[in-house]
Amino acid sequence: MEVCGSHTQAIAKFGLKTLLPENIKLTSGPGCPVCVTSASEVDLAIKLSEKNIVTTFGDMYGVPGTEGSLSDTGNDVRIVYSISDATKIAKENPDKEVIHFAIGFETTAPSTAVEVLENRDLKNFSIICSHHLITPAMELLLSSNDCRIDAFLCPGHVSAIIGSKPYEPIAKKFNKPCVVAGFEPNDVLLSIYMILKQLNKSKSKVEIEYKRVVSENGNTVALEKMRDAFRVSDRSWRGIGVIQNSGLELKKEFDELNARKKFGLTVENSVDVKPGCRCGEVLKGLATPKNCPLFGKKCVPQNPVGPCMVSTEGACNVAFKYGC
Numbered sequence: 128m129e130v131c132g133s134h135t136q137a138i139a140k141f142g143l144k145t146l147l148p149e150n151i152k153l154t155s156g157p158g159c160p161v162c163v164t165s166a167s168e169v170d171l172a173i174k175l176s177e178k179n180i181v182t183t184f185g186d187m188y189g190v191p192g193t194e195g196s197l198s199d200t201g202n203d204v205r206i207v208y209s210i211s212d213a214t215k216i217a218k219e220n221p222d223k224e225v226i227h228f229a230i231g232f233e234t235t236a237p238s239t240a241v242e243v244l245e246n247r248d249l250k251n252f253s254i255i256c257s258h259h260l261i262t263p264a265m266e267l268l269l270s271s272n273d274c275r276i277d278a279f280l281c282p283g284h285v286s287a288i289i290g291s292k293p294y295e296p297i298a299k300k301f302n303k304p305c306v307v308a309g310f311e312p313n314d315v316l317l318s319i320y321m322i323l324k325q326l327n328k329s330k331s332k333v334e335i336e337y338k339r340v341v342s343e344n345g346n347t348v349a350l351e352k353m354r355d356a357f358r359v360s361d362r363s364w365r366g367i368g369v370i371q372n373s374g375l376e377l378k379k380e381f382d383e384l385n386a387r388k389k390f391g392l393t394v395e396n397s398v399d400v401k402p403g404c405r406c407g408e409v410l411k412g413l414a415t416p417k418n419c420p421l422f423g424k425k426c427v428p429q430n431p432v433g434p435c436m437v438s439t440e441g442a443c444n445v446a447f448k449y450g451c
């Protein structure tokens with residue numbers, strides 16, 4: 128399983144599946160950050176956009192919540208390249224509330240942490256903190272009875288932050304090879320070769336193929352910033368459910384920047400997966416996009432039914448674009 132959406136993209140773009148023998152199957156996992164963001168959080172962002180400026184990344188803009196996406200609202204929703212653009216908007220609009228919808232894995236969490244640490248006095252700014260941690264999801268997949276995963280291509284971007292050590296308990300406990308892979312075609316192929324060598328020797332350990340970026344210990348400065356700003360919490364994964372200790376919440380001392388607490392809004396009866404959509408199974412590697420009856424018919428990138436059809440890293444969007 129490739130855990131990262133950028134790997135899914137690279138594998139399709141370079142036609143790597145066509146180079147592999149029949150008995151090696153690559154399957155996408157829960158590594159597209161907007162795909163796993165729960166509908167209730169999209170619904171909350173939509174509700175907050177009714178009276179405030181909401182900022183988020185371009186991929187999140189079109190992700191459907193229970194009814195429509197941020198792009199459907201006609202409200203003041205602004206696409207930003209980073210959270211620092213959002214704090215800039217807040218400083219330029221002191222008479223308006225600005226709420227940043229902070230999503231993503233450990234790759235984007237450090238920049239959220241830095242802005243939180245540096246802007247705790249910014250009175251008209253807050254965030255919906257919706258960061259996910261990848262290794263608890265990998266453990267959950269391996270713990271399920273229907274797991275068919277033999278090994279992981281571990282995400283390069285996330286691993287640049289967390290390093291390779293957090294995968295060691297997974298390799299050991301579940302006896303599954305884990306190789307941290309880069310994103311060039313040769314990186315992916317070499318990583319698969321490294322996995323096969325382990326499987327042939329019945330070994331399971333963590334190796335780094337992407338050594339030009341990833342180290343064992345990761346980016347210690349970024350990890351420290353994350354520890355300063357966040358606490359680990361349970362998190363809901365779209366189509367998968369709540370996974371223990373798989374999310375990051377702001378620490379209590381940053382309550383004034385926590386949009387959930389600041390506005391006291393709640394949303395109820397959100398619908399993560401629409402009838403017929405198989406995003407949950409796609410994210411768990413139990414179905415391919417083409418197994419979904421809506422793929423390419425009712426669900427297309429211009430009119431997505433589920434989140435996996437929205438982002439360029441989503442498995443269904445990739446399958447639609449590259450036909451594989």
Ligand code: SF4
Pocket residue numbers: 403404405406409416419420421422423426427431432433434435436443
């Ligand atoms: S094709 Fe659309 S409806 Fe089907 S699983 Fe993918 S995103 Fe969901």
